[in-house]
Amino acid sequence: MSKTIFEQIADGEIPANILYEDETCIAFMDAFPLSKGHTLVIPRKPIENIYDLDEETGAHIMKVVTKMANALKSTFNPDGLNVIQNNGSYASQSVFHLHFHLIPRYKAEYDGFGYEWQSDENLHSDEEKKEIARSIREQLNA
Incomplete structure (x- = not known):
């Protein structure tokens, strides 16, 4: 199986603007930034997504x-x-290597990132919300 670009960066096989590194993770500038300072933080070991992340690595x-x-x-x-x-x-x-984007936002300049929160207060009734919460708590206690 071939390595992801992030594994190659973590292994020093391809260059990146590295900001921080230790034995567990590495932080570097995004190659295609959405704003000034757009940074990625990744684990060194190949972890596909948050579902596969162990607590110790996640805390670090x-x-x-x-x-x-x-x-x-x-x-x-x-x-x-x-x-x-x-x-x-x-x-x-x-x-498909776990990564966190840190995207600084600036009022005075267009940053290329159109993230906007649009919630729907009518999506679920109060009873549905209670049932959803109960289902999640069951999984946490399983």
Whole structure:
């Protein structure tokens, strides 16, 4: 099976603008950034998506995501920051190696990212919400 581009970056086989690395993960500039400072944080080991992520690696990656978010804030003082992680092609995952996008957002410039939250308060009744919550809690306790 061939390596993903992110595995190749983590293994030093192809160049990247690396910002941080340790034995568990690596952070680097996105090759096709949506905004100034667009950064990716990935585990070194091949993990396809969040469903395959172990708790120890996940906890460490979140520490690095937080560290990188604060570095981006200190460096560029963005007006906001999106942290995005996609799972599966239907959710827009295009590289099947777990990765977190840190996308600084700036009011004064177009950043090429059209993310907008559009919720529907009528999607589920209160009873449906209770049933959905019960079903999820059952899985957590299974």
